[in-house]
Amino acid sequence: MIPLSAYVAVSAVLFITGLLGVLIRRNFIIVLMSVEIMLNAANINLIAFSHYLESMAGQLVALFVIAIAAGEAAIGLAIIIVVFRGKISTNVDEMNFLKW
């Protein structure tokens, strides 16, 4: 029997990996992929607790998280296309035209 803390530890490591990716990568698409890693880590956590605490709520919330991740990916990639059309760059350091 695998302890619950093993799943939570895997989830924590994945979440920190994704957080590091958001902070240190400069390509906007890789930043969005790191957000997906963080959402997956949250899903592992939700489903592990759902299994060990014998409640269905965690799986449903994980399902909603997946749906919201799909919407976020669609909107984020549309924004990338708009930015790329204007500036030919996906570097997050150069996307500063909302700052005045």
Place this chain on the structure above:
Amino acid sequence: MVSIFFAYFALASIAAGVLTVALRHPVHCGLALLALLVHVSGLFILLNAEFLWAVQIIVYAGAILVLYLFVLMLMNLKTDDRYLHSSYLYFLVPAAIGSLFVLALLVRSPFGGAKGDATTAAILQDGDTHAVGIKMFSEYLLQFEIVGIFLLGAVIGAIVLAKTPKPPSRERKA
């Protein structure tokens, strides 16, 4: 046997996550993300959540990842020489220290709590899909509808954002 599978899926998903963040070429990062998603879905199987496993494969690996790869190949990105942020060492060291602290806390804590009504035997009787469906369309119907509205808004927003703007001269004539 289960612990062997757990160790494989856990280590492979962590390795794929690190590769997603660390690889230089964006398409390679996307493929490492695919490996991560598939191995995380293996963890879902170990937790008796086979409906979530199917959703993870179909929606994440089938739709979201293909969307990422599609945009990557559409834009024909050049790889930068300096692909990391200029001050990433300032983030790396605190993140390592913080993650070690969190891991030490996690391994020690017992995670007790009030049990719900969905025992493993009750789920295995009719299957996980049945249990998720019954719960979703009874107690979580409002949240389900909200997610539907959200996805509709996301579709419209993506179309409006990515649509090619009309040239201004044609607008003046019309």
